[in-house]
Amino acid sequence: MEKARLRTLGLANLKWLHDHPALKEQKEYLISQQLFNDPLWQKAQTIAITKPMDFEFDTHILLKQGWAEGKSMLIPVTNTERRLSFHSVGPETKFTKTAFGVEEPVDEPEVGREVIDLLIVPGIVFTRSGFRIGFGGGFYDRFLLQFQGETCSLVFSEQIQEHWPIESFDQPVKRLFIS
Incomplete structure (x- = not known):
């Protein structure tokens, strides 16, 4: 299946989960506990995440x-x-919403990639081996090319799709936490 169709399917699955808030919250709790109990989180002092849209994992x-x-x-x-x-x-950080609907910090200091211990990478569709389909902008694939720290993703089981063509520019995350 091609990425565009998988992205559409993945978004539909995320929106379905959003329409079932008790299930979504339970899965978020289980995934969070897996992460918090893992050395990846425990050892990390500087952690990079995204602010979620309402249908994404609540970071x-x-x-x-x-x-x-x-x-x-x-x-x-x-x-x-x-x-x-x-x-x-x-x-106390103030955020502004982008044209994509994502919240970004306003007037906060930039931090170099070399100090990030753990990068929690968002996505819409994942393989169990860590490849992901995002929103299609390539932002994270470009960043991951030069990132040396640890990476993981927080994944609902509804986001797993194993059969799609991995492309040369696709960058996998090292670890998935799944429920």
């Missing part, structure tokens, strides 16, 4: 836990060259 859980544990939490900002920069955020 606010991770922000609160990270701040409670004294970790530095980062959120990406996109630029016109389809590049990501990551910015330090706190509970």
